[in-house]
Amino acid sequence: MNSGVCKILSLSLSSVFLTQVGNAQSVIDAGKYGQTASYGTARSIGFGGALGSVGGDFSTVNVNPAGLGMYRTSEFMLTPGLRFNGTNSEYTGTSSSDNGTRFGFNNIGTVFTSKASGRDYENADWKSVSFGIGVNHTADFSRDYNYRGTNNKNSGSQYFEADALNYPSSTTDDQGTPAYLGYQSYLLSSNRLSLVPIAKGLDQFKSVQEKGGVNEFALSLGGNYQEKFLLGATLGITMLNHKVNTSYVEKTHDANASDSFDRFTYNESYKTTGTGVNLKLGAIYKFNDYFRAGIAFHTPTFYSMTETSGNDINVVSKLYGSNKIVSPSNQNDYHLTTPFKAILSATGMLGKYGFVSVDYEYVNYATMRYNMDNKTTQNSYNASIKNIYGSASNIRGGVELRFDQFRVRGGMGYYGSPYKSGDYQTNRTDISFGFGYRFEDAYVDFGIVNSAYTTQEQPYVLDGSMGYSQPTIATTKNSLTSGVLTVGWKF
Numbered sequence: 062m063n064s065g066v067c068k069i070l071s072l073s074l075s076s077v078f079l080t081q082v083g084n085a086q087s088v089i090d091a092g093k094y095g096q097t098a099s100y101g102t103a104r105s106i107g108f109g110g111a112l113g114s115v116g117g118d119f120s121t122v123n124v125n126p127a128g129l130g131m132y133r134t135s136e137f138m139l140t141p142g143l144r145f146n147g148t149n150s151e152y153t154g155t156s157s158s159d160n161g162t163r164f165g166f167n168n169i170g171t172v173f174t175s176k177a178s179g180r181d182y183e184n185a186d187w188k189s190v191s192f193g194i195g196v197n198h199t200a201d202f203s204r205d206y207n208y209r210g211t212n213n214k215n216s217g218s219q220y221f222e223a224d225a226l227n228y229p230s231s232t233t234d235d236q237g238t239p240a241y242l243g244y245q246s247y248l249l250s251s252n253r254l255s256l257v258p259i260a261k262g263l264d265q266f267k268s269v270q271e272k273g274g275v276n277e278f279a280l281s282l283g284g285n286y287q288e289k290f291l292l293g294a295t296l297g298i299t300m301l302n303h304k305v306n307t308s309y310v311e312k313t314h315d316a317n318a319s320d321s322f323d324r325f326t327y328n329e330s331y332k333t334t335g336t337g338v339n340l341k342l343g344a345i346y347k348f349n350d351y352f353r354a355g356i357a358f359h360t361p362t363f364y365s366m367t368e369t370s371g372n373d374i375n376v377v378s379k380l381y382g383s384n385k386i387v388s389p390s391n392q393n394d395y396h397l398t399t400p401f402k403a404i405l406s407a408t409g410m411l412g413k414y415g416f417v418s419v420d421y422e423y424v425n426y427a428t429m430r431y432n433m434d435n436k437t438t439q440n441s442y443n444a445s446i447k448n449i450y451g452s453a454s455n456i457r458g459g460v461e462l463r464f465d466q467f468r469v470r471g472g473m474g475y476y477g478s479p480y481k482s483g484d485y486q487t488n489r490t491d492i493s494f495g496f497g498y499r500f501e502d503a504y505v506d507f508g509i510v511n512s513a514y515t516t517q518e519q520p521y522v523l524d525g526s527m528g529y530s531q532p533t534i535a536t537t538k539n540s541l542t543s544g545v546l547t548v549g550w551k552f
Contacts, residue, residue: 096479101167102119106508107470107506109493126294129284130292140168161203212262212263221249229253237391248325258315353407359402362399396432414462470508508547
């Protein structure tokens with residue numbers, strides 16, 4: 062089972078009101094979109110995804126396309142699966158939980174192989190050539206969680222208060238700004254101060270629903286030269302979809318007091334869609350029947366993105382009743398370049414009994430870049446990326462044991478943190494297993510992987526220069542278990 066402990070930036074995607082820290086959120090998004098990984102076939106999951114020099118599996122098109130040179134027949138395969146998400150959160154001493162189950166496809170694809178036979182095979186330099194086409198799921202953003210607690214030291218309303226005090230004209234002129242929302246909804250008084258009675262105690266609740274992921278349409282070509290040297294290339298066309306809905310509720314403990322305020326609800330929606338393109342090049346060299354090694358390079362994915370966002374606030378008070386203010390939706394178009402990757406692989410063959418394989422992957426997250434019409438914003442984002450991110454090393458290892466037609470697999474992986482600072486480390490350790498069976502013209506594989514990690518965030522962030530204290534950090538323990546089944550037919 063995969064286990065790992067991750068600590069992320071307190072300014073994470075859903076840790077603050079999005080309009081307040083667009084820079085931090087966008088920089089975190091860049092890292093999220095850059096941390097893709099093949100969710101793969103059940104076979105590859107079973108031995109930890111360490112297939113850089115193994116080949117003969119459709120997932121190889123997303124790691125080292127030279128592995129297509131291992132094919133000797135054509136095949137069609139698909140990998141459906143179930144993902145089970147569970148979260149347990151704690152905020153100001155109060156615990157909350159959330160669970161969900163989702164169905165999806167890790168991949169679906171076809172490999173067409175042309176292979177010489179008989180005397181032609183012996184005389185041919187290129188023993189086989191394979192063309193692969195299909196779709197791989199390369200990133201999953203889906204997660205639901207919530208937390209609640211009590212607080213008598215600060216309030217989310219002070220986020221709106223600070224903006225109104227700093228930019229008083231925005232309270233009437235700039236729709237969608239925190240100052241405008243807070244003032245027009247009567248969360249703030251006529252002198253732009255919060256009407257929330259903080260000292261009497263507040264019930265606070267935040268929920269986050271995050272959905273989406275990245276799917277990659279792959280066109281791959283791989284060949285086998287003299288049973289020694291394998292070459293391959295994949296053109297990847299990526300489709301990204303990411304949607305986040307957050308809701309923050311704050312209610313006074315003393316609803317019957319003479320104070321005007323009763324409660325307020327602040328909702329935000331955020332959606333990013335994008336298409337991108339990348340290229341993967343790979344080679345595998347077979348030293349002998351017992352050892353082979355591989356190398357692969359992945360160019361950055363060059364994304365064209367569209368981002369839409371919106372927010373609204375509803376304030377309920379005895380004096381003013383219920384007042385809901387909805388901001389106009391906002392849309393931004395921009396380009397994002399993700400990191401490049403380099404992968405070194407080695408596989409030791411155990412004859413007819415299986416193999417042992419290991420991959421080393423290097424990713425330089427500091428090379429991520431935004432390209433925007435607003436060059437001031439662009440330069441700010443890119444400077445933050447260089448300050449926050451660094452390079453990371455990922456190591457995967459696995460084994461497959463063969464007992465006639467039956468296969469048993471196990472694997473593990475270590476994924477390094479993309480952040481420079483030790484305060485933001487997100488190292489992860491994965492462990493997986495699986496099994497499969499080979500028929501004459503078909504096969505079936507099962508793989509399972511479990512991941513556990515911890516995230517920390519604040520429900521809102523306040524301007525410390527104005528004397529506000531910061532809210533307590535909420536801690537969420539996340540558990541993700543994925544079970545997948547691959548069915549394939551050879552032809």
